[in-house]
Amino acid sequence: MNQDPLAVDPAQVPSRQLASGARMPAIGLGTFGSDSVSGEAIAEAVLDAGRLGYRHFDCAAVYSNEHLIGPALKKLIASGVKREELWVTSKLWNDKHSEKDVVPTFHKTLKDLQLDYLDLYLIHWPFPNFHPPGCDVNFHDPNAKPYIHESYMKTWRQLEKLVDEGLVRHIGTSNMTVPKLKLLLRDARIRPACNEMELHPHFQQPELFEYVRAQGLEAIGYCPLGSPGRPERDRTPEDTSPTEDPVILGIAKAHGAHPAEICLKWAAQRGQTPIPFSAKRRNYMANLRAVVQDPLTDAEMTAIAKLDRNCRLIKGQVFCWKENQSWEDLWDVNGVITPA
Numbered sequence: 001m002n003q004d005p006l007a008v009d010p011a012q013v014p015s016r017q018l019a020s021g022a023r024m025p026a027i028g029l030g031t032f033g034s035d036s037v038s039g040e041a042i043a044e045a046v047l048d049a050g051r052l053g054y055r056h057f058d059c060a061a062v063y064s065n066e067h068l069i070g071p072a073l074k075k076l077i078a079s080g081v082k083r084e085e086l087w088v089t090s091k092l093w094n095d096k097h098s099e100k101d102v103v104p105t106f107h108k109t110l111k112d113l114q115l116d117y118l119d120l121y122l123i124h125w126p127f128p129n130f131h132p133p134g135c136d137v138n139f140h141d142p143n144a145k146p147y148i149h150e151s152y153m154k155t156w157r158q159l160e161k162l163v164d165e166g167l168v169r170h171i172g173t174s175n176m177t178v179p180k181l182k183l184l185l186r187d188a189r190i191r192p193a194c195n196e197m198e199l200h201p202h203f204q205q206p207e208l209f210e211y212v213r214a215q216g217l218e219a220i221g222y223c224p225l226g227s228p229g230r231p232e233r234d235r236t237p238e239d240t241s242p243t244e245d246p247v248i249l250g251i252a253k254a255h256g257a258h259p260a261e262i263c264l265k266w267a268a269q270r271g272q273t274p275i276p277f278s279a280k281r282r283n284y285m286a287n288l289r290a291v292v293q294d295p296l297t298d299a300e301m302t303a304i305a306k307l308d309r310n311c312r313l314i315k316g317q318v319f320c321w322k323e324n325q326s327w328e329d330l331w332d333v334n335g336v337i338t339p340a
């Protein structure tokens, strides 16, 4: 194992200790190809990245590639990486929240990934709805629902059952807000271990980030590079790009690094777990090395902390439960759950 000169010793990669005592590698490989990278190419990247030192993989049923990633994980394990060294996350999609759907949907993911347990299973979004893959940003599902806490708890109870059965080591949330998490933490029998949320230098979410950490949850940061390859439907004219920020460019120059690497160093040093996507060996290896070598100085960390622009890139428009509704309603911007 790890004969390749490019390989990074997984023991050198920082990790986060969860409330359970388990350790999660503090960088993962994202597996959503933004509709432009094939599932086959992503599965190949998973296997190669695993051989080169990645241990954490962020999957989801809605990425439609778990059946391809499964064989890659199997080969990785057959090549000598122990299952217990891996951290595999998956997520329950929005059209599978109903009590009867959760367990069968989970088993489909487990079978596709060719595993007998998951390290982390997340509720992908707190809103039940259906939309066809790749649909336009203006698509509206007439049956879309707002956040209804009683319904969310019914879904959560099914996740708790999966933990009881030893099929999932940890359960968690994604795309939550402080008021929604407060209710969940009040009512959960098994607490969420992690919250997956958009996090990059232009969207630092300080209040939610601090809340998550104060509650003993780990913050997993998606779009850590500002998702430069995201689909057209997820772009608006107001969006900004952290990898083009002059401060990031200046720090990158000082480190002889790509701006993407600076975003990842910042993320890992701030205490979140970035899950950058790439299916290009040069890039995914640079990303892993970024969190192992050549840390940012305190002054650089402070300079990046000042770059927050509250620029949310993944707004979730298609998950609105009413027609012509502002996407901001999804995010409880007034500090209370937006009424139905």
Ligand SMILES: NC(=O)c1ccc[n+]([C@@H]2O[C@H](COP(=O)([O-])OP(=O)(O)OC[C@H]3O[C@@H](n4cnc5c(N)ncnc54)[C@H](OP(=O)(O)O)[C@@H]3O)[C@@H](O)[C@H]2O)c1
Pocket (backbone or CB within 6 Å): 029, 030, 031, 032, 033, 058, 059, 124, 174, 175, 196, 197, 221, 222, 223, 224, 225, 226, 227, 228, 229, 230, 258, 260, 261, 275, 276, 277, 278, 279, 280, 282, 283, 284, 286, 287, 314
């Ligand atoms: N929970 C959720 O709701 C949610 C939402 C969105 C995403 N996610 C997860 O988060 C992961 C990451 O998000 P993302 O893929 O949208 O955004 P991202 O990781 O911020 O950006 C990925 C893009 O950055 C480029 N890139 C990667 N490393 C690079 C490097 N070293 N130098 C230059 N460019 C580089 C990639 O291009 P190349 O392919 O050319 O390298 C790709 O286009 C997803 O794959 C998914 O697993 C979760």
